[in-house]
Amino acid sequence: MFGNFGNRSAAPLPPGARVERQGFFRNFLNSIAGMFIGLLIVFGMCWLLFWNEVRPNPADAARMASELTSANAPRLQEQAVWVRGDISGAAVELDEFLAPDLGREFILLSRNVERWVWVEEEIRTERNRVGGGTETIITYEYHLRWSGTTPNSALFRGHNPPENPPERPGFTGFIRVTDDLSIAGFDLTGRQLSFAGAQRLFMPTAASIAGGLYFSGNHIFEYQRAITSPEVGDYRISYLYVENNTNGIVLGRLTGNNIIPLTFQSTGLIRTTSTVYRFFDLPTIGQVILLLDDEHRVMTWVLRILGLVLMIMGFTMLFGPIQAIAGIIPFIQKITGVIIGIIVVVLSLVLSLLVIIVANILNSVIALLVVLALVGGLIGYGFYRRKRAAAA
Numbered sequence: 001m002f003g004n005f006g007n008r009s010a011a012p013l014p015p016g017a018r019v020e021r022q023g024f025f026r027n028f029l030n031s032i033a034g035m036f037i038g039l040l041i042v043f044g045m046c047w048l049l050f051w052n053e054v055r056p057n058p059a060d061a062a063r064m065a066s067e068l069t070s071a072n073a074p075r076l077q078e079q080a081v082w083v084r085g086d087i088s089g090a091a092v093e094l095d096e097f098l099a100p101d102l103g104r105e106f107i108l109l110s111r112n113v114e115r116w117v118w119v120e121e122e123i124r125t126e127r128n129r130v131g132g133g134t135e136t137i138i139t140y141e142y143h144l145r146w147s148g149t150t151p152n153s154a155l156f157r158g159h160n161p162p163e164n165p166p167e168r169p170g171f172t173g174f175i176r177v178t179d180d181l182s183i184a185g186f187d188l189t190g191r192q193l194s195f196a197g198a199q200r201l202f203m204p205t206a207a208s209i210a211g212g213l214y215f216s217g218n219h220i221f222e223y224q225r226a227i228t229s230p231e232v233g234d235y236r237i238s239y240l241y242v243e244n245n246t247n248g249i250v251l252g253r254l255t256g257n258n259i260i261p262l263t264f265q266s267t268g269l270i271r272t273t274s275t276v277y278r279f280f281d282l283p284t285i286g287q288v289i290l291l292l293d294d295e296h297r298v299m300t301w302v303l304r305i306l307g308l309v310l311m312i313m314g315f316t317m318l319f320g321p322i323q324a325i326a327g328i329i330p331f332i333q334k335i336t337g338v339i340i341g342i343i344v345v346v347l348s349l350v351l352s353l354l355v356i357i358v359a360n361i362l363n364s365v366i367a368l369l370v371v372l373a374l375v376g377g378l379i380g381y382g383f384y385r386r387k388r389a390a391a392a
Contacts, residue, residue: 017139017159027134031320038317045311046355052303053359056266058276059292062251062285064264070185073254080262081254082285085184086245092176097220097237099208105244108195110175112238114146116230118153118162146236148173165233183250183279187258193250194278195242197291202239248281249288268363308352315344 061080066072068081091105121143126136140158153164177195181188204215213220216227219236226234253262261277280288319340326336 017137019135019137028321028324031317031324034317034320038314038320041314041317042311042351045307045314046351048303048310049307049352049355050359051272052300052307053356054266054268054270054363055272056264056274057293057296058251058264058274059289059296060267061262061264061276062289062292065251065262065285067285068184068186068254068259073186073257076254078253078255080252080264081259082249082251082288083184083186083259084247084249084283084285086247087181087183087188087242087250087279088245089178089181089188089190091244092178095174096170097210097213098239099210102208106176106241107181107190107244107246108175108177108199108240108242110199110240111173112148112240113171113173114148114236114238115150115167115171116144116226116232116234116236117147117150117164118142118156118232119145119147119151120156120158120161122157144232162232168235171235171237183259185257186250186254188250188252189258189260189277192261192277194276196278198242198246198248198279198281199240200242202241242279242281246281247283248279249283249285250279251288252277266363270359270363304352304356308348311348311352312344315347316340319344 062082065080065082066076068076068083087107089107092107092109094100094102094106094109095111119142121141123139123141124136125139126134140156140161142156142158142162150164150167153161156162177190177193179190181190181193201218203218204220206215209215209220213222214224214227215221218238220238221227221234221236223234225231226236230236250259251262252259254260259277261275263273263275265271265273280291282288282291323333323336323340326333
C-alpha cells in the first residue's frame with residue numbers, strides 16, 4: 001500500500017500518518033520484558049483452565065434444592081430452595097420516552113442508549129528492517145456507527161479528523177430494579193436477584209411511546225430520518241424489561257420469610273464455591289436444571305478456548321528474544337517465526353490438555369483411584385522385573 005518503507009521518498013506518507021522506528025537493542029530489551037510477562041500469562045492460563053474444570057455447576061445446586069411452600073417453610077430454614085409463582089413488586093418508574101399511560105408495569109427496566117457518531121480506527125503496518133529494527137506506519141480511519149459512548153473527537157489523532165457533537169443531558173442508559181419483590185408470599189432482595197435470561201426485549205408501538213417520537217424494530221428514535229439516514233449525533237433507544245406478575249421460579253436460600261443468595265460448593269474432590277440467586281421465567285425446575293447445565297457447558301468451552309488462545313500468546317512472548325535476534329536478517333526472522341509458531345501451538349495444546357486432564361482426574365474419586373491403581377501396578381511390575389533379573 002505504501003510501497004518500500006525503507007525509501008520514504010519513493011512513497012510519500014498519507015496526510016496524518018506517522019512513522020515509529022525501533023532499533024535492534026530496543027526490540028531485544030522489549031522482548032526480554034515480554035518474556036517475563038509471557039511466563040506470567042502461561043501460569044495464569046494454567047490456573048484458569050484448572051479452575052474452569054473444577055468450578056461448581058449451578059445446576060447441581062438446583063438439583064439439591066427443595067421445593068418451597070408455606071407449609072414446609074419451617075423445616076427448610078437455611079437450606080437451598082426453589083419456589084414457583086408470580087414475581088411481583090412495586091412498579092419501577094418509566095422514563096420520558098415511554099407513554100405515561102402504557103398500561104404495563106415493570107419490576108425491571110433497562111434502557112440502552114446508542115448514538116450515531118464518528119469512531120476512530122488505528123491501522124498499524126509494520127515491517128522488519130535489516131539489522132533487527134522495525135518500522136511501523138500508523139494511519140487513522142474514521143467510520144460512522146451506532147455506539148453506546150461518544151468518542152471525544154478532540155482526542156482524534158488523524159489528519160483533519162471529523163467532530164462529534166457533545167452528548168445531550170438525559171440520554172444515558174440505566175437499569176431500574178424494584179427492591180420490593182416477593183414470590184408466593186416470600187420476600188426477595190431485588191437489587192441482588194439476577195434476571196439473566198428472563199429479560200425481554202421491548203417492542204415499541206405507536207401507543208407505547210411518547211408523542212413526537214418514532215420507532216423501527218425494537219428502537220425508538222427522535223427523528224424519522226434517523227431510522228434510515230441518521231445524522232451525526234442522532235440517538236436511538238432500546239429497552240429490556242421484566243413485567244410485574246411474571247410467572248417463574250426463584251432459586252436461592254431460605255432464611256426466615258426471605259429468599260436470599262445461595263452459596264454452594266462443587267461436588268468433586270476439589271471444593272470451590274459459588275453463589276446463585278436468580279429468577280427464571282420457566283415453568284418447571286427440570287427446565288431450570290437443563291438451562292443451568294447448558295450455560296455451564298457453554299462457559300466451560302468458552303474458558304477453554306480463551307485459555308488456549310492466551311496461552312499461545314504467552315508462549316509466543318516467551319520466544320520473543322529469539323525472534324528479536326533472528327530479526328537481524330528479516331528473511332531468517334520469517335522462517336524462525338513459522339517454526340516458533342508451530343512449536344508454540346503444539347506446546348499450548350499439550351499443556352492445556354494436560355491441565356484439563358489432571359484437573360478432571362483430581363476432581364473425580366473414580367478417576368483418581370484408577371490412576372493410582374495404574375501407577376501402583378506399574379511400580380509393582382517394576383519391582384517384580386528387578387527381582388527376577390537379580391535372581392537370574
